[in-house]
Amino acid sequence: MTISADEIVMNSEFDIINRYFLRSAHNASLGIGDDAALISCQPDTDLAISVDTLVASHHFFPDVEPRSLGHKVLAVNLSDMAAMGATPRWVTLSLTLPKIIAHDNAWLAAFSSGFFALADQHQVELVGGDTTQGPLSISVQIMGEVEREKALRRSGAKLGDDIWVSGFVGEAALALRYLQQKTMLTAEAAASCLPALHTPIPRVSLGRALINVAHSAIDVSDGLVADLEHILQGSQVAATIELDHIPCSSRLKDKLSEGGADYQLAIDCLLAGGDDYELCFTVPENKRIVVTQLAQQVGVRLSRIGKIVPGEGLTVLNNNRDPLIFNKKGYDHFLD
Amino acid sequence: MTISADEIVMNSEFDIINRYFLRSAHNASLGIGDDAALISCQPDTDLAISVDTLVASHHFFPDVEPRSLGHKVLAVNLSDMAAMGATPRWVTLSLTLPKIIAHDNAWLAAFSSGFFALADQHQVELVGGDTTQGPLSISVQIMGEVEREKALRRSGAKLGDDIWVSGFVGEAALALRYLQQKTMLTAEAAASCLPALHTPIPRVSLGRALINVAHSAIDVSDGLVADLEHILQGSQVAATIELDHIPCSSRLKDKLSEGGADYQLAIDCLLAGGDDYELCFTVPENKRIVVTQLAQQVGVRLSRIGKIVPGEGLTVLNNNRDPLIFNKKGYDHFLD
Numbered sequence: 001m002t003i004s005a006d007e008i009v010m011n012s013e014f015d016i017i018n019r020y021f022l023r024s025a026h027n028a029s030l031g032i033g034d035d036a037a038l039i040s041c042q043p044d045t046d047l048a049i050s051v052d053t054l055v056a057s058h059h060f061f062p063d064v065e066p067r068s069l070g071h072k073v074l075a076v077n078l079s080d081m082a083a084m085g086a087t088p089r090w091v092t093l094s095l096t097l098p099k100i101i102a103h104d105n106a107w108l109a110a111f112s113s114g115f116f117a118l119a120d121q122h123q124v125e126l127v128g129g130d131t132t133q134g135p136l137s138i139s140v141q142i143m144g145e146v147e148r149e150k151a152l153r154r155s156g157a158k159l160g161d162d163i164w165v166s167g168f169v170g171e172a173a174l175a176l177r178y179l180q181q182k183t184m185l186t187a188e189a190a191a192s193c194l195p196a197l198h199t200p201i202p203r204v205s206l207g208r209a210l211i212n213v214a215h216s217a218i219d220v221s222d223g224l225v226a227d228l229e230h231i232l233q234g235s236q237v238a239a240t241i242e243l244d245h246i247p248c249s250s251r252l253k254d255k256l257s258e259g260g261a262d263y264q265l266a267i268d269c270l271l272a273g274g275d276d277y278e279l280c281f282t283v284p285e286n287k288r289i290v291v292t293q294l295a296q297q298v299g300v301r302l303s304r305i306g307k308i309v310p311g312e313g314l315t316v317l318n319n320n321r322d323p324l325i326f327n328k329k330g331y332d333h334f335l336d
Numbered sequence: 337m338t339i340s341a342d343e344i345v346m347n348s349e350f351d352i353i354n355r356y357f358l359r360s361a362h363n364a365s366l367g368i369g370d371d372a373a374l375i376s377c378q379p380d381t382d383l384a385i386s387v388d389t390l391v392a393s394h395h396f397f398p399d400v401e402p403r404s405l406g407h408k409v410l411a412v413n414l415s416d417m418a419a420m421g422a423t424p425r426w427v428t429l430s431l432t433l434p435k436i437i438a439h440d441n442a443w444l445a446a447f448s449s450g451f452f453a454l455a456d457q458h459q460v461e462l463v464g465g466d467t468t469q470g471p472l473s474i475s476v477q478i479m480g481e482v483e484r485e486k487a488l489r490r491s492g493a494k495l496g497d498d499i500w501v502s503g504f505v506g507e508a509a510l511a512l513r514y515l516q517q518k519t520m521l522t523a524e525a526a527a528s529c530l531p532a533l534h535t536p537i538p539r540v541s542l543g544r545a546l547i548n549v550a551h552s553a554i555d556v557s558d559g560l561v562a563d564l565e566h567i568l569q570g571s572q573v574a575a576t577i578e579l580d581h582i583p584c585s586s587r588l589k590d591k592l593s594e595g596g597a598d599y600q601l602a603i604d605c606l607l608a609g610g611d612d613y614e615l616c617f618t619v620p621e622n623k624r625i626v627v628t629q630l631a632q633q634v635g636v637r638l639s640r641i642g643k644i645v646p647g648e649g650l651t652v653l654n655n656n657r658d659p660l661i662f663n664k665k666g667y668d669h670f671l672d
Contacts, residue, residue: 029382029485030487030489032348033490034420034489034490034491034568034570035386035417035419035420035490035553035554035555036384036385036386036416036417036422036478036480036487037384037385037386037421038382038383038384038385038420038487039383039385039483040382040383040484041377043379044446046365046374046375046376047373047374047375047376047377047383048372048373048374049373049374049375049426049428049463049464049479050371050372050373050464051429051464051465051466051475052466053430053432053468053475054468054485055432055467055469055471056470058468058469058470059468071604080372081372082369083371083372084370084371084372086372090385092385092386092477093385093387094387094388094389094430094475094477096391096473097391098551123411126384127385128385128387129387130387130388131393132391132394133391133394134391134393134394134471134473135391135470135471135473136433137470137471137473139386139387139389139430139475140428141387141428142372143385144372146374146535148351148376149365151366151372151374152368154370154371155370171636177368186407212636216373218371219371234370248499253353255381280475293640295477310646311491319390321433
């Protein structure tokens with residue numbers, strides 16, 4: 001085995017930025033390389049701002065494929081823009097790297113290629129950031145534009161609204177439990193659900209299309225129940241959803257119908273799995289046709305799972321329309 | 337010893353945000369609590385954006401007083417706004433906490449009080465963030481407003497400009513070397529220089545006042561030589577500065593005149609120490625009186641340390657006006 005020149009090169013903080021992250025500014029007045037970036041906002045827009053940090057061993061396996069990691073750290077932030085109905089425009093990236101990764105050019109190249117592939121797809125510009133030494137952790141701050149006072153908030157749900165969710169729920173959680181060897185999957189089933197965990201697709205076009213249609217929206221990152229409850233608390237309403245209306249893959253449906261140990265695991269994935277990055281939103285009943293058209297327009301499956309009702313809290317009805325009792329209400333970093 | 341109720345309470349991610357970081361939005365259309373914050377930029381301004389992450393054991397001692405840490409993590413970001421001449425307005429905070437700190441209410445209260453004391457002083461609003469579990473690391477993203485096309489950039493230095501620096505340089509580095517037991521200080525001297533390390537004062541008013549006065553500016557975070565070289569590279573010019581014009585405390589002056597081991601340490605502190613958060617800026621010679629008036633106006637000592645000249649690179653002249661030879665060119669996280 002030979003050690004290539006690349007592998008023994010020592011990267012300085014500036015080398016890492018210059019080699020892997022420096023691009024000329026297009027949407028920004030001033031990009032990477034000064035004390036701050038400069039951007040000009042459009043008039044009549046609000047700027048939507050969000051930040052999400054992924055920490056090794058807590059949010060991802062330390063040996064995760066770096067190209068996927070570069071994708072995912074941006075995807076989870078794009079998903080926050082989607083949930084506001086905003087067009088993502090600019091990001092900053094704060095990379096904390098152990099020395100061994102800071103000097104691993106293959107890792108850095110793969111990470112940045114995953115990051116920029118998704119950024120380019122959404123015409124999002126990296127305008128700043130920093131690179132520090134320490135345990136692997138990546139923080140992305142995202143900024144997007146949304147028509148003034150039109151953003152989709154958690155607090156807008158109204159009595160009688162239908163509750164909708166995009167895509168499939170529980171896939172990422174199922175993939176995680178498979179990697180943790182908590183459940184078995186065929187090779188084919190594993191291959192089908194792992195991308196939901198590693199390279200989630202943020203629903204940016206859907207979020208934009210929901211402006212003037214949805215009363216409220218959130219992205220499903222903590223788990224369907226926990227995130228829907230954020231809407232209920234924000235809007236001071238209650239909701240009823242039906243378990244068998246929650247969209248999920250045949251893999252998860254099989255586990256739900258098998259009974260036994262995997263039934264509980266499937267319920268957990270579906271209701272409290274998190275890491276889905278689908279949108280959950282509420283729309284008045286008289287706009288069902290609009291939502292159906294919109295699903296075709298953006299090419300995303302949309303499922304109606306329940307109703308906003310008076311009162312407090314969330315009721316999940318099982319297949320017999322009895323209220324389901326469950327414990328785990330979503331992922332909390334400090335209580336797991 | 338008794339364990340108080342507070343000390344055994346388990347904090348969830350939401351508890352931490354609600355108890356220590358949630359405040360009502362004043363400058364923002366929507367603050368903490370949704371998928372993103374919403375802000376409205378003033379017309380005819382650019383938005384300046386910067387991010388800085390502090391990692392335990394790399395940027396601060398893990399047992400640092402949490403109130404100071406809350407101050408410092410905001411101060412280093414305010415300093416980036418100062419260097420652009422921007423008025424800081426909004427921040428997001430990404431906190432990665434080990435479990436033991438996440439459940440230490442005294443730590444969290446002290447950290448947030450240090451953070452908000454400085455935020456209030458500058459009327460800066462915390463609009464979002466996240467809280468995750470992992471090795472202690474804190475990332476702040478700051479946004480500020482600056483008159484369109486008026487921001488102070490690194491690239492604006494002109495031949496013949498005077499080079500100025502605010503306050504004292506090298507104090508924070510001296511304090512660090514004292515804590516690392518690399519040098520001795522009297523108790524009184526230590527007490528005088530430790531605040532420069534723990535609770536630096538960002539030069540926000542000075543930065544604002546330098547708009548339309550300075551051709552270029554940077555904040556001294558990596559070390560005077562390294563940061564001034566960023567201006568030289570950005571502006572494609574050279575510079576000469578004089579060692580004995582660099583403003584420093586009597587403590588550092590004593591070490592400079594003592595000779596021996598501490599002479600080199602003092603030179604390192606002065607030229608490559610970093611963590612100063614003073615402003616280094618260039619101004620045309622015919623505005624010397626303006627700068628002097630401005631120093632009085634904002635109550636900050638300003639020292640003229642050299643000139644922008646044709647060519648490439650930085651020359652530091654010693655007290656005999658001979659070029660000084662030195663190695664360490666500032667702090668780099670991956671090469672130390």
